[in-house]
Amino acid sequence: MSQSPSVPLTTADGVPLKTSLRRAVRRSKVKAFLLVSPLLLFLGIAFVMPIVEMLWRSVDNPEVSTQLSRTVTALEGWNGDALPDEPVFAALVEDLREGQAARNLGLLSSRLNYEKSGMRSAINRTARQLRAVEPPFREALIEINDTWGELETWRLIQREATPYTLSYYLAAVDRQLTPMGEIVQVPDHLKVHVGLFWRTFWMSAVITGLTLLLGYPIAFLLTSLPLRHSNLLMILVLLPFWTSLLVRTTTWIAILQSQGVLNDVMVALGVIADEARWQMIHNKAGTIIAMTHILLPFMILPLYSVMKTIPPSYMRAARSLGGKPFLSFRRVYFPLTIPGIAAGGILVFILSIGYYITPALVGGQSGRFITNYIAYHMQTSLNWGLAAAIASILLFVVIVFYMVFNRLIGVDKVKLG
Amino acid sequence: MNESLLQERNDNAREAGHETDTHFARFINVQKSYDGVELVVKGFNLDIRRGEFVTLLGPSGSGKTTCLMMMAGFETPTHGQILLKGDPINDLPPHKRGIGMVFQNYALFPHMSVAENLAFPLEVRRLSKAETKRKVERALAMVRLEDFGDRRPAQLSGGQQQRVALARALVFEPELVLMDEPLGALDKNLREEMQYEIKRIHADLGVTMIYVTHDQTEALTMSDRIAVFNDGIVQQLASPEALYEAPENAFVANFIGENNRLYGEVTETIGDRCQVRLDSGETVLAKAVAAGGVGARTTLSLRPERVSIVSQESDESFDNRFRAEVKEVIYLGDHLRTRVNVCGNDEFILKAPNAKGYASLRPGQSVDIGWSSSDCRALDA
Numbered sequence: 001m002s003q004s005p006s007v008p009l010t011t012a013d014g015v016p017l018k019t020s021l022r023r024a025v026r027r028s029k030v031k032a033f034l035l036v037s038p039l040l041l042f043l044g045i046a047f048v049m050p051i052v053e054m055l056w057r058s059v060d061n062p063e064v065s066t067q068l069s070r071t072v073t074a075l076e077g078w079n080g081d082a083l084p085d086e087p088v089f090a091a092l093v094e095d096l097r098e099g100q101a102a103r104n105l106g107l108l109s110s111r112l113n114y115e116k117s118g119m120r121s122a123i124n125r126t127a128r129q130l131r132a133v134e135p136p137f138r139e140a141l142i143e144i145n146d147t148w149g150e151l152e153t154w155r156l157i158q159r160e161a162t163p164y165t166l167s168y169y170l171a172a173v174d175r176q177l178t179p180m181g182e183i184v185q186v187p188d189h190l191k192v193h194v195g196l197f198w199r200t201f202w203m204s205a206v207i208t209g210l211t212l213l214l215g216y217p218i219a220f221l222l223t224s225l226p227l228r229h230s231n232l233l234m235i236l237v238l239l240p241f242w243t244s245l246l247v248r249t250t251t252w253i254a255i256l257q258s259q260g261v262l263n264d265v266m267v268a269l270g271v272i273a274d275e276a277r278w279q280m281i282h283n284k285a286g287t288i289i290a291m292t293h294i295l296l297p298f299m300i301l302p303l304y305s306v307m308k309t310i311p312p313s314y315m316r317a318a319r320s321l322g323g324k325p326f327l328s329f330r331r332v333y334f335p336l337t338i339p340g341i342a343a344g345g346i347l348v349f350i351l352s353i354g355y356y357i358t359p360a361l362v363g364g365q366s367g368r369f370i371t372n373y374i375a376y377h378m379q380t381s382l383n384w385g386l387a388a389a390i391a392s393i394l395l396f397v398v399i400v401f402y403m404v405f406n407r408l409i410g411v412d413k414v415k416l417g
Numbered sequence: 418m419n420e421s422l423l424q425e426r427n428d429n430a431r432e433a434g435h436e437t438d439t440h441f442a443r444f445i446n447v448q449k450s451y452d453g454v455e456l457v458v459k460g461f462n463l464d465i466r467r468g469e470f471v472t473l474l475g476p477s478g479s480g481k482t483t484c485l486m487m488m489a490g491f492e493t494p495t496h497g498q499i500l501l502k503g504d505p506i507n508d509l510p511p512h513k514r515g516i517g518m519v520f521q522n523y524a525l526f527p528h529m530s531v532a533e534n535l536a537f538p539l540e541v542r543r544l545s546k547a548e549t550k551r552k553v554e555r556a557l558a559m560v561r562l563e564d565f566g567d568r569r570p571a572q573l574s575g576g577q578q579q580r581v582a583l584a585r586a587l588v589f590e591p592e593l594v595l596m597d598e599p600l601g602a603l604d605k606n607l608r609e610e611m612q613y614e615i616k617r618i619h620a621d622l623g624v625t626m627i628y629v630t631h632d633q634t635e636a637l638t639m640s641d642r643i644a645v646f647n648d649g650i651v652q653q654l655a656s657p658e659a660l661y662e663a664p665e666n667a668f669v670a671n672f673i674g675e676n677n678r679l680y681g682e683v684t685e686t687i688g689d690r691c692q693v694r695l696d697s698g699e700t701v702l703a704k705a706v707a708a709g710g711v712g713a714r715t716t717l718s719l720r721p722e723r724v725s726i727v728s729q730e731s732d733e734s735f736d737n738r739f740r741a742e743v744k745e746v747i748y749l750g751d752h753l754r755t756r757v758n759v760c761g762n763d764e765f766i767l768k769a770p771n772a773k774g775y776a777s778l779r780p781g782q783s784v785d786i787g788w789s790s791s792d793c794r795a796l797d798a
Binding site: 314318324325332336 | 489490510511515516517518520521522524525526528537538541542585586589
């Protein structure tokens, strides 16, 4: 029956076996692909493309190279030791004239203003007076605005002439480039992002810890109660999924605010004085309480799916071998639930570092997450490059956590029931 | 092979005093209900001697496992008392009972190696490292798995896992070991091998064992005494031989071994014999075991191997002789399993030895069969 390995197997009528197999399964493969193609298309449009766009935007740097193209060309070979010569200024004037005619100087001035404050007004003021400017342009421009007489300005233009930049990423971690090209921290009063990143991470860790603390006993109850009771409990666990996120968050406002239910009850019971009501919302406490509640099911369900597979006989065996209840739990049951803890932990942590709406509603100033700053840069400061860079860093952190988890525990352990 | 272990056990036994030897473990009128409506165990009484191998045998749902779990401490009796060495243990939590237990699916801790599994009961008893190591090695040697200490349970075969579970239940030298269908997951050959292995360990260590199974062969092979359970009641508590030879009621007769049944009514009792008129009209002489008085319904129980084919030249005499029609013959080598129609029973089985004169049995043939009234037991209806 054995054939030499060098001779490929063929079917009875001589077609190579592999070809025949491929032909045989092609039909079902095509069918399967057609079935999933709507989803693939949806994922491509709604998921992959936005992420690619975001990553691209976080490094994209077209303003200087396109709108100041003549100036940039003229600056080639400039060594940065002294102010550039007249041709460079002439090129700048021409670029600005063209930009003003096209009415797109706003983007350029904003972009340069991120790097050096005062650039917006310099460009705007110069543009307004361009009509009256006559050669020699160098003196005329410096006359209009001192900025053109500073070496830094020209070094900046030369540096930002590249089509791609890392300056958004530097800004996202509170760093900037000096005119000499060194990376330094921004002045203390401008530092925002790093602190926010850390706050996001540690608060997410606290939330993850709290969900574990609250969710572990519930998951255990779910597996050990008689079916009738455990079904009821499961419904209670899933109930939050059936209520709008906004409703749940605003309910916490009603409960926790200083004139809210909880404070009223405590005042009525005499636990706290009326004038010393607790501030439990619009701060870190509010964010942590509300998010712990909202993310609790994501901890309970993976825990439950792991605990469900642990036969009760393990604990019985441990007890019959002489283990006291707590010791048996610590040595036998708990180690077996670690995959569930890790799965629930990674799920809650990843969800919570990307959470936006709850911190925005109940976080006040001190309970904000980095996501709220992404929104700020998208909607208010309109610095989309910076927003994209911050979001990309978050994405990167999530991917790193995911990979560590996959290496240590295995992603197949994440099951919701 | 384990003399030191054996020695230690015997010392323990002597210390415990003589009076507990016959009443080592006792169930006294134990009842158990889970829902307050139905009793799963209805008045269970059992006295277990030190060193005895007692099997609780019964179909699933008969209450046997519940009794074992009450002894282990995982279930509380609703009524009655459980005593171990003379002391009531109803309120003693499982970890203080010092009873070894082998679970149905072994319940080996999957995140620990075999040696760690075995060390667990010793560590919780705060034995020294060296002592623990010594006992673990000795226990592994006892089940002939010396080289498997570093493996994880999942890396072992079913039979090896079974041995580890057994070793773990014995390593802390309990005086009583409970086994809940420990061989249920093994295939037939391995199961038989393990039966002898458990028997050997039981004999070596002199430990008392309570064994739960629904497999009657297993129970017959291994036990000193068997308690046959049905419907929450012990139907009969006896040695394997007595159970097979002298079942006291119809359930036990059916449950243990193969059994022909004939139904009828008692017409006359003569000493320990009684005359029974079958529903088909024939009259049979039987041994009155659990039949009522004259007029009572009864089930006659008859082992297939106690029925003979009576040939012309046979000089055997039976007090019951009937004409039967052969329905089916299955050749089994040493004997022919023959199904006949006799006394209106179409499912009547007899085992004809594969000896001279018998091999000619053919379906449709008429034969004379006979049995002794002492082998035919008149039981409850």
